[in-house]
Amino acid sequence: MIEIRDLSLTYQGPKGPVHALRGIDLQVRSGEVFGIIGRSGAGKSSLVRCLNLLNRPTGGQVIVGGRDLMQLSETELRAARRDIGMVFQHFNLLSSRTVFDNVALPLELAGMAKNEIRQRVTPLLELVGLDHLADRYPAQISGGQKQRVGIARALASHPKVLLSDEATSALDPETTRSILDLLRKVNRELGVTVVLITHQMQVIKQIADRVAVIDGGRIAEMGSVIEVFTRPQQAITKSLIDEIVPQELPASVSARVHQLSQKLQAGQVGQLLRLSYAGESAYQPILSHLIRELGLDLSILHGQIDEIQDQTFGSLAVYASGEPARIEAAVTHLRAGGVQVQIVH
Ligand SMILES: Nc1ncnc2c1ncn2[C@@H]1O[C@H](COP(=O)(O)OP(=O)(O)OP(=O)(O)O)[C@@H](O)[C@H]1O
Numbered sequence: 492m493i494e495i496r497d498l499s500l501t502y503q504g505p506k507g508p509v510h511a512l513r514g515i516d517l518q519v520r521s522g523e524v525f526g527i528i529g530r531s532g533a534g535k536s537s538l539v540r541c542l543n544l545l546n547r548p549t550g551g552q553v554i555v556g557g558r559d560l561m562q563l564s565e566t567e568l569r570a571a572r573r574d575i576g577m578v579f580q581h582f583n584l585l586s587s588r589t590v591f592d593n594v595a596l597p598l599e600l601a602g603m604a605k606n607e608i609r610q611r612v613t614p615l616l617e618l619v620g621l622d623h624l625a626d627r628y629p630a631q632i633s634g635g636q637k638q639r640v641g642i643a644r645a646l647a648s649h650p651k652v653l654l655s656d657e658a659t660s661a662l663d664p665e666t667t668r669s670i671l672d673l674l675r676k677v678n679r680e681l682g683v684t685v686v687l688i689t690h691q692m693q694v695i696k697q698i699a700d701r702v703a704v705i706d707g708g709r710i711a712e713m714g715s716v717i718e719v720f721t722r723p724q725q726a727i728t729k730s731l732i733d734e735i736v737p738q739e740l741p742a743s744v745s746a747r748v749h750q751l752s753q754k755l756q757a758g759q760v761g762q763l764l765r766l767s768y769a770g771e772s773a774y775q776p777i778l779s780h781l782i783r784e785l786g787l788d789l790s791i792l793h794g795q796i797d798e799i800q801d802q803t804f805g806s807l808a809v810y811a812s813g814e815p816a817r818i819e820a821a822v823t824h825l826r827a828g829g830v831q832v833q834i835v836h
Contacts, residue, residue, distance in 0.1 A: 492518035493542060493652065498551035500537050500708075510583070511537040513550070513708040519652075524678050524685040524715070526699030527732060528692065534708040535688040539654050542686060543575045544568060556651060576645030576683075577613050580657040582637040584644075591625040592614065594643045601648065609689040619673060635666035642673060646681070653677065655687035659694060671698045692732050696720070696799055701776040704728045717799050721769045722831065736795070740765070740808055740835075744792045748836075751790055751810050761812040763792070763835040766825060769804035777830055778809070781821045787813040808835070 500512040511534045518527040526608055529535050540546040541553055544560050553560045557576060574579035581662040584593050594615055598608045614706060616622040619639040626811045629637055645653055659667040677700050678685045695702050697717060707791045729738045752761045781787045789809050811818055825832050
């Protein structure tokens with residue numbers, strides 16, 4: 492659907508060139524929700540604005556629906572942009588126009604007849620749940636409702652792709668959830684491919700199928716959301732997911748490990764293990780085997796369990812005590828069952 496090849500973007504800043512994007516390669520598949528996450532200044536907005544050439548890249552290619560956007564004439568580009576809707580953080584609504592007329596605007600600009608516009612806009616307002624507010628002005632509706640208008644407007648030209656530039660950053664957590672649910676509905680029911688940028692892993696967790704982590708204008712890591720959450724490779728990714736899956740164990744765990752190690756019997760060793768599991772491995776009776784078959788003592792010291800798009804994932808910090816060979820066998824057994832095991836100490 493979207494293919495970015497070796498994309499670079501350099502701004503001419505007051506203090507010299509700023510290399511905002513450096514050799515980005517990525518592919519967004521048709522029908523998916525693709526998230527791009529990074530800290531402030533990482534290059535997210537620069538990247539998403541390259542996808543419809545609101546920013547003109549300094550190098551590389553942007554191919555959308557098989558067409559290289561950089562090669563298109565102005566007229567062709569205007570037509571291609573109708574396939575790419577965009578939603579903005581600050582909504583960008585016209586205050587002098589009603590909700591209905593804001594959604595109708597791109598259709599008026601495209602020269603569509605009035606009755607046709609009505610036929611197009613009315614179901615869109617129903618889709619976003621604003622049909623009862625069609626005659627209100629932006630100043631008379633809430634932030635979440637404004638973003639619903641923004642989404643309906645972006646869908647007016649029946650785009651194949653919807654770009655979302657921090658669409659929920661100005662909203663409270665509950666409204667954020669409802670707007671993300673709406674974007675998911677647009678994706679599922681209308682088959683629109685969604686590319687969204689955000690600085691919050693919570694947003695990625697709720698809605699994205701795949702994610703790219705961007706840092707210093709480069710892609711640091713990319714993969715399915717469940718993969719990236721359970722097996723983060725880069726420090727930047729670990730720090731971003733820390734808000735959802737803490738990477739460090741609390742200090743109380745060390746104290747507890749110390750206490751437990753004092754109680755070890757002769758011939759026993761103790762080992763603190765961090766287990767991460769996702770999908771199928773989450774449903775296996777992973778710990779009971781270690782207790783029953785290997786005769787280990789297990790103390791669960793810390794843990795959490797969560798869900799990403801109907802897939803369970805979790806992490807546990809477990810203190811295992813028993814014969815050394817049996818602990819080794821336990822680690823092998825866990826790994827064979829798809830559980831990631833980190834031997835802490
Ligand atoms: N018009 C511009 N002129 C010069 N430098 C710019 C311009 N726009 C962005 N930059 C710089 O490019 C880099 C990437 O900016 P960008 O806005 O893409 O990051 P971002 O990840 O979207 O950050 P934020 O979340 O804070 O919006 C930053 O160093 C920024 O200062």
